[in-house]
Amino acid sequence: MEDQTQHGQASPEAQQRIQTSFDRQGLMSHLGARITHIGPGRVHIELPSRPEVTQQHGYFHAGATSAVADSAGGYAAFTLFPGDAEVLTVEYKINLLAPAAGDHIEAVGTVLKSGRTLTVCRLEVFGVQGDRRKPVANGQQTLIRVNRPEQ
Amino acid sequence: MEDQTQHGQASPEAQQRIQTSFDRQGLMSHLGARITHIGPGRVHIELPSRPEVTQQHGYFHAGATSAVADSAGGYAAFTLFPGDAEVLTVEYKINLLAPAAGDHIEAVGTVLKSGRTLTVCRLEVFGVQGDRRKPVANGQQTLIRVNRPEQ
Amino acid sequence: MEDQTQHGQASPEAQQRIQTSFDRQGLMSHLGARITHIGPGRVHIELPSRPEVTQQHGYFHAGATSAVADSAGGYAAFTLFPGDAEVLTVEYKINLLAPAAGDHIEAVGTVLKSGRTLTVCRLEVFGVQGDRRKPVANGQQTLIRVNRPEQ
């Protein structure tokens, strides 16, 4: 899955579908996160630094780092689904590699394997300060595709 | 570690130290989480339901569930440290067992192994609705003890 | 799932089915592992100490420890399936808590959540020396139920 196509844009339909779903995630707007890239099998989410997302030493809280990483992976999986499917996180594992600092963090979710039922994603988070982009977390996530619940 | 002592209270000094650290976590107060139990090797954190912590279907967001689970495990490890040490999350893995619903979720962090450098915790999260308490997530976490940075 | 029923025996049919499958795992007999308990939602596997299962310092190799833990969890899930289903490991995470030493190690797989498609198990491994039983590894595993392939 990790080829150049991931750096392109997803179809307008998929982009619309994902942005709509993201906008319904109360947590993402409460944290101040926003989607910055939607490619086929790859989604980027940015979270700006502010006191509301910190741990006790002023770095990004592992929970905030994980939340945007989890959402980036979920939507990366979602880009490869048909319009009537939903995605749920089965589980993920994340290593916090370094204190997460910077103007913002950027979470990148990338599909490693897209199966009929299960999808596996790589999760990467970077601390960004001006031109500097430093890895702060790395993880792996399993997702399940489910039929959209009746509206 | 999983004996009855964990259901008792930690020393007043440890309780104070943990509450002070928790109060400095901008994310926890921004989410609306609060510590409800501090025992030796075990900490409980509650997160009430509200739109600001949801995913797109109105359940608790996996990121919110993980954030309180991670903090519960971190503080559980912290209860067994001397006063001049700090704790950092090395990594954790969490399974989302069921949609997280209820009046609130309760995260329980329990120390499985407390070593000189590394601590391993079990993470459990329950969805609580009135008298009903249902497991919604289960995880495992590795933490490292570090010297407190100079103030 | 973690109630006393797990300490009972599984049905003779389930025990037979699991023993037959286990006997077809070339790796388990090559390592010298054997099933010692088959309860509903819980399976124990023992691996005796011998040079063929060690790492460079003479302890049980993490790979051997993981292999029996993975099999114990897989068969624990299998005890709760109908006779025509198969189980595959989706993923697992394991912490090596202490050097694995002893006459043998005992892996215990316990079902935490049994769903229609996915099952989540807890994995525990103990180093056993005479009367002494010490935790050496702790993990969590996700499994998927699949239809038995045509013979």
Place this chain on the structure above:
Amino acid sequence: MEDQTQHGQASPEAQQRIQTSFDRQGLMSHLGARITHIGPGRVHIELPSRPEVTQQHGYFHAGATSAVADSAGGYAAFTLFPGDAEVLTVEYKINLLAPAAGDHIEAVGTVLKSGRTLTVCRLEVFGVQGDRRKPVANGQQTLIRVNRPEQ
């Protein structure tokens, strides 16, 4: 860490040190595994297909796949250590992406982050059949550096 240097060879001293340690792992020779590449921060291990490493359907057992992945990551970390240090696996998480089949499997351990105490590695396993190389497992591992025990 993931730059071209990883595709080069480690120093003769490091290669010797790692081969010696590997040769003392009873499990690796019992399984029939061998090291095929030792680069700075990257190690490859091959495991040929044979009945002794299978699960009940004739594929490579997840435990065998994990064992070589764990060793590949451990030795990848080891390439970056001074000669008097040892490495222990703290934990790892692995997703089994597809049934592991082929003439042999190849495990690739790559250092993502090398710290003073902890190292984090990416684990990849491929099923190889002639010219075809297919991903069968993907994981992430945490290791700790310890002083070599007195001989």
